[in-house]
Amino acid sequence: MEQRVVGENHLKLKLRTDGRTFDAILFFHADPLPDDIRAVYALSVNEYKGSRGLQLMVKHWEPIRLPERERQ
Secondary structure: OEEEEEOOOEEEEEEEEOOEEEEEEEOOOOOOOOOOEEEEEEEEEEEEOOEEEEEEEEEEEEEOOOOHHHHO
16 A cells, blocks of 8 residues: 555555555545555545546545465
């Protein structure tokens, strides 16, 4: 997962699952997330500087605790 703070207190994310990457945003949360999470999200349109694109709006997340052998 890639993540960076935008607008002082939001996280812009790139979430990966099943070999695919999705743009996502988590509002009002600037602390870094763990690398492996389970997320509940809504599909939304991101409008920025005249461009529009789809992104996932993260509503809730929780860490996934993988067995040690799967983390490597």
